[in-house]
Amino acid sequence: MYSVPKLKSFSEAALDKAVEKLRAALKQEAAAVKNGAEQKAFRDRWMARKDGVLTEINDLWLKAAPKDAKRTVGQRVNEIRAIVEGAVKKAEEIRLHPATGPSSRAPSDALDITLPGIRRPLGSEHPVIKTMHEIVSVFRNLGYSVQEGPVIETDYYNFEALNFPPNHPARDTQDTLFIANQESKPQRDRLLLRTHTSPVQIRTMERMKPPVRIVIPGKVHRNDPPDASHSPMFHQVEGLAVDTNITFCDLKGTLDHAMKALFGSSVKTSFRPSFFPFTEPSAEMMVSCFICGGSGKRGSEPCRPCKQTGWIEILGCGMVDPNVYGFVDYDPKKVSGFAFGMGADRIAILKYGVDDIQLFFNGDVRFLEQFG
Numbered sequence: 161m162y163s164v165p166k167l168k169s170f171s172e173a174a175l176d177k178a179v180e181k182l183r184a185a186l187k188q189e190a191a192a193v194k195n196g197a198e199q200k201a202f203r204d205r206w207m208a209r210k211d212g213v214l215t216e217i218n219d220l221w222l223k224a225a226p227k228d229a230k231r232t233v234g235q236r237v238n239e240i241r242a243i244v245e246g247a248v249k250k251a252e253e254i255r256l257h258p259a260t261g262p263s264s265r266a267p268s269d270a271l272d273i274t275l276p277g278i279r280r281p282l283g284s285e286h287p288v289i290k291t292m293h294e295i296v297s298v299f300r301n302l303g304y305s306v307q308e309g310p311v312i313e314t315d316y317y318n319f320e321a322l323n324f325p326p327n328h329p330a331r332d333t334q335d336t337l338f339i340a341n342q343e344s345k346p347q348r349d350r351l352l353l354r355t356h357t358s359p360v361q362i363r364t365m366e367r368m369k370p371p372v373r374i375v376i377p378g379k380v381h382r383n384d385p386p387d388a389s390h391s392p393m394f395h396q397v398e399g400l401a402v403d404t405n406i407t408f409c410d411l412k413g414t415l416d417h418a419m420k421a422l423f424g425s426s427v428k429t430s431f432r433p434s435f436f437p438f439t440e441p442s443a444e445m446m447v448s449c450f451i452c453g454g455s456g457k458r459g460s461e462p463c464r465p466c467k468q469t470g471w472i473e474i475l476g477c478g479m480v481d482p483n484v485y486g487f488v489d490y491d492p493k494k495v496s497g498f499a500f501g502m503g504a505d506r507i508a509i510l511k512y513g514v515d516d517i518q519l520f521f522n523g524d525v526r527f528l529e530q531f532g
């Protein structure tokens with residue numbers, strides 16, 4: 161084992177020789193380090209304050225050097241210190257990453273493929289979109305195809321072609337958000353944010369001859385102040401079936417089936433008269449409350465979602481008004497059909513027991529995460 165020699169001469173040549181010997185010894189001892197205990201012993205032997213090699217070099221070489229050699233010897237000793245520290249550090253790395261071993265030591269900037277990767281959190285479907293997909297898939301399974309249309313719509317498609325005459329009071333039931341500065345255009349061309357997905361009925365019938373069976377998911381807007389059950393932006397899923405000999409019976413059977421598919425086979429449906437300009441007759445459909453099972457009570461508590469009635473209003477529907485066929489070149493004597501439209505957000509609220517529609521849209525990840 162290497163021990164620090166006393167120097168007889170402090171000449172450059174003598175120093176070179178002594179340093180060379182020391183480096184060879186250091187290299188050999190470093191290569192022999194295989195585990196933590198050996199690495200510690202190696203460090204102590206070379207760096208211990210009391211009688212480590214560096215201390216001895218300080219005593220035997222630097223302190224013993226004559227005045228005129230102090231400078232050069234001092235420089236050499238500093239170099240040696242750096243070399244020894246480097247070797248001790250390397251030996252430590254080997255101990256921390258034994259797999260790399262002394263001979264296959266990886267450069268410190270090497271890619272360690274055994275480290276865990278960077279996890280990118282996966283997003284998930286928004287609960288309203290998820291609900292829309294579920295509704296759409298029920299109708300796809302019945303042979304309906306999906307159609308979409310623009311959210312910025314003309315007065316013609318949103319109202320006129322759906323049999324809302326200009327200035328008709330039925331327009332007032334849909335608090336419309338109009339696009340500004342449209343006054344110079346004829347009324348039918350003026351732009352607005354569609355208040356329902358029904359304009360896509362017209363757009364589709366303009367392009368397709370009967371039979372038509374379509375389902376229309378989409379975003380709609382109304383000028384409602386936001387509260388727990390209203391949002392100026394919400395979602396609808398619309399449906400339209402036009403063919404020969406379609407009756408109200410088909411409407412009832414189709415929607416009853418769809419509600420059972422969505423809410424469970426034990427729900428019942430019930431229809432009551434209503435009014436929409438583009439359907440005649442029109443109805444509102446109720447489903448028996450799938451939260452309280454139609455009893456209006458949950459244990460001894462009143463059932464809130466159905467307001468203790470046992471029924472939940474779920475959609476508007478009706479037989480397509482013959483006037484609508486006039487706008488799309490269908491022959492009302494040959495074809496008949498039904499249409500329906502439901503609020504997807506409301507259905508999501510009921511399905512997931514959410515008590516505030518705003519939660520869907522204010523982007524709080526802690527809320528949305530729960531639907532992944």
Ligand code: PHE
Nearest residue numbers: 356358476477478499500501
């Ligand atoms: N568009 C109507 C609404 O938003 C719903 C509806 C659609 C009614 C289709 C009948 C037929 O209120």
